[in-house]
Amino acid sequence: MNTKPTSAAASGSLFPLFRLMVGAACLAGLIGLLFVPQFLPWVLRFEHTTADWRTALLSDRLAGPHPRISVVSISPATLRDYANSPIDRGLLARTIKAIDDAGAEAIGLDVYFLKATDPAKDQALVDALKGAKAKVVLGAWDERGQMEPFQKQFQKQFVDKIGRPVGYLNLRHQRDDVVRYRASPHPGSDYPLSFARRLAESVGRDAQDSERPIAWLLPPDNGSFAYHTVQAQDIVPGEHSTTPESAARASAPLKGKIVLIGGDFPERDKHRTPLSSWTSESMAGVLIHANMLADLLEPKRSIAELPPSVARNLVGVIAVVSCLIGWLMWQSSIVQYIGYTAATVVLVAVDAFVYKEFRLLLPITLILAAWFLGVTGGRAARFFFHWFLGKDRIAA
Structure with missing residues (x-):
């Protein structure tokens, strides 16, 4: 006889405290990012540091x-x-x-x-x-x-x-x-x-x-x-x-x-x-x-920056998209590459392209942070949701 618990039972056996804490932390981080000037001014220091490297490497150079x-x-x-x-x-x-x-x-x-x-x-x-x-x-x-x-x-x-x-x-x-x-x-x-x-x-x-x-x-x-x-x-x-x-x-x-x-x-x-x-x-x-x-x-x-309201909306959109990806691909190992490694490369490349071609500074540090928090938070939320459904089935 097979005594190994079913996946549903296994998922419902222990309360996923760690996943819940990760999801809550990511949600708090995303809320903070959307109001950086008011609540997390220290994050702007990282933004400036990233922007400085971009400026130092990609500014115009005459012959x-x-x-x-x-x-x-x-x-x-x-x-x-x-x-x-x-x-x-x-x-x-x-x-x-x-x-x-x-x-x-x-x-x-x-x-x-x-x-x-x-x-x-x-x-x-x-x-x-x-x-x-x-x-x-x-x-x-x-x-x-x-x-x-x-x-x-x-x-x-x-x-x-x-x-x-x-x-x-x-x-x-x-x-x-x-x-x-x-x-x-x-x-x-x-x-x-x-x-x-x-x-x-x-x-x-x-x-x-x-x-x-x-x-x-x-x-x-x-x-x-x-x-x-x-x-x-x-x-x-x-x-x-x-x-x-x-x-x-x-x-x-x-x-x-x-x-x-x-x-x-x-x-x-x-x-x-x-x-x-x-x-x-x-x-x-x-x-x-x-x-x-x-x-x-x-x-x-001339170089321009996004108005604060536009930058906040952009970071919000990035956060929503990344949350959906984390939610939908919560069990897939490919999310490790699409959600993190590949996304970093793509977002940094887009930022460099926009800077060189359109003379526009994007809040790249906030965008990357929103992406990582969104993917991680989306996965954690889906894990908790899966556990919750499994617990309900066992109770029924």
């Missing part, structure tokens, strides 16, 4: 340096014979003149002016900026900057004296101190437009300030920089024994370009960006502004 933007860098080597801060304004004046003489289309000065220095040098910089033939845009900290009242007052008076357009230089750091998005204008600010927008408009581009993601440029495959970069001391005759001939050669590529001037110091104005997830290096503020400017010059490269 060479950007054709319209150059950077003149002021580094510790540049200031060998000067005080480290504030940057010598006589040197800045000569740098402005060298760039203007090279035939630059526009000059953007990513430097703050927070206090007076040598009166003659201050005036020399004012004269150089006012007299430049190129379009000039100044940078300033807006009211969000941590400044003393006298610094705010001096900055306003100094840039007003120059009489050139001024844009705010403030960057938007998120909780993990990474710069991913543009900073929006500060309500009622003396500087209502961003530095990058001012530069774009100076060369005839219509531009808007928004909090959308920054479209980054990766360095070309040939090993050069994403933006042609030259040291200030190499274009100013007399600096570091630079001859007029060598200065002319170094500044020749600046002709017709939008030239940004800014510092490149190891411990100053350096910021982590999504590209840091790959390079582990921080980026100078002037290069972040160069990326924002390049984005405004080429609107087709």
